[in-house]
Amino acid sequence: MSDNRKEMLDFCLKCSICHTQCPMVAKNPSYPGPKHLGPEAERLRLTGKNPSRDEQNKYLSYCLNCKRCDEACPHGVKPSVYNVKNKTSINNAGQESLRDWILAHNDWWGRIAGKMPGVSNFFLKNPFIKTGMSLLGIAPQRSFPAYKSKKLKIARDTKDKKAVYFRGCYARSNEPDIAQSVIKLLEYAGYQVEIAPLGCCGTPVISNGLMTEAKKIAEKNIQTLCQYVEKGYKIVSSCPSCTLTLKEEYDEFFDIPGSKKVSQSVWDIFELLLHDNVEFPGSNKKFSRVIYHVPCHLKAQGIGTPAANLIRKYVVNSLKVMDKYCCGISGTFGFKKEKYDLSMKIGNDLFEEIKKEPYSLVLTDCGTCKLQIEQGTGLHVIHPVVILAETIEK
Ligand code: SF4
Ligand code: SF4
Numbered sequence: 001m002s003d004n005r006k007e008m009l010d011f012c013l014k015c016s017i018c019h020t021q022c023p024m025v026a027k028n029p030s031y032p033g034p035k036h037l038g039p040e041a042e043r044l045r046l047t048g049k050n051p052s053r054d055e056q057n058k059y060l061s062y063c064l065n066c067k068r069c070d071e072a073c074p075h076g077v078k079p080s081v082y083n084v085k086n087k088t089s090i091n092n093a094g095q096e097s098l099r100d101w102i103l104a105h106n107d108w109w110g111r112i113a114g115k116m117p118g119v120s121n122f123f124l125k126n127p128f129i130k131t132g133m134s135l136l137g138i139a140p141q142r143s144f145p146a147y148k149s150k151k152l153k154i155a156r157d158t159k160d161k162k163a164v165y166f167r168g169c170y171a172r173s174n175e176p177d178i179a180q181s182v183i184k185l186l187e188y189a190g191y192q193v194e195i196a197p198l199g200c201c202g203t204p205v206i207s208n209g210l211m212t213e214a215k216k217i218a219e220k221n222i223q224t225l226c227q228y229v230e231k232g233y234k235i236v237s238s239c240p241s242c243t244l245t246l247k248e249e250y251d252e253f254f255d256i257p258g259s260k261k262v263s264q265s266v267w268d269i270f271e272l273l274l275h276d277n278v279e280f281p282g283s284n285k286k287f288s289r290v291i292y293h294v295p296c297h298l299k300a301q302g303i304g305t306p307a308a309n310l311i312r313k314y315v316v317n318s319l320k321v322m323d324k325y326c327c328g329i330s331g332t333f334g335f336k337k338e339k340y341d342l343s344m345k346i347g348n349d350l351f352e353e354i355k356k357e358p359y360s361l362v363l364t365d366c367g368t369c370k371l372q373i374e375q376g377t378g379l380h381v382i383h384p385v386v387i388l389a390e391t392i393e394k
Contacts, residue, residue, distance in 0.1 A: 008077050064326060065206075070300065124143070147173055159191060161191045182269050222262050229261055235262065236266075238385055246262060294321060299323055330343070330368075331368050364384075
């Protein structure tokens, strides 16, 4: 823990504002909440005298790392950071720990499955494979997103403005149309685009408390991205969790040279398009009654809702922006058998809101929020880059 973090503890005035904003507290009354589990428990940990340590550790795996407590704190304390850091102290039983390890390595599975997506998708639907997953502790109600591969088209002309696109696991292995849309938008905005030769940002590994491995991923990503930054590239991401991890988490958890340089060069795709004042054709708005779910990790970046601003201006006639609810899946959390019901319970308010009206489109920027909303509502969910890119002529 940095000295800075120790100082931050003293800023916690126990006002409980964070507690009122925690989606886990709202749906699971036995959860101690951000104030107790974060700064209060950390004070005791630092003294080495924490009689209820084991009891508290049990609840750490219930923290969604949604960061709503951090945003709510009027004193700049970040309870989620203590929770994530202390997850490393949870001693899971063997099977649970193997299951968490499997879920945390979606990047590896994506690389393997992406080589033969048809075969992989066939096996993923196989009842025997599903039973095996269930025995390992993966919720049988969940379906993993289908794998898809696509050769991306990138223009090879040289331009003054340069962007390196950090795709993340979902846009690379499951929905390459998102990646193609981002490339199209960046090229339209006048950027020469490169794809970062990197895999996972490390979010699932961090969420599961595998911090030694997360540090190695962070080191590799920072080292590679630093080389681009030094050549004048902006780093662009279309996944809010990847963006937040590159912008804040590496710096928060690890002391790696270059992390500041990287974090200061990272942009959410819509944040960059707005910053550059890019104008889109969009004269023919074709959608009415569209709803947009703002992922927690986008909210946590404190950049507002740049996707909503552009979509409202160029693509839709009426847009409802939902930033009040956590969808409840929290990456790998909702895939865990013992957490599945709670995950759906947390997402239920959002599902009900979406089902209230006959929306013609449901949008969100995050791959796992999309899975959760689709499962909870039965509706198809689209990344906003896809519909904005469609406004550009080929
Ligand atoms: S962490 Fe912040 S919001 Fe939570 S109790 Fe402490 S001061 Fe209040
Ligand atoms: S990160 Fe989210 S789930 Fe965890 S304590 Fe904070 S508000 Fe609650």
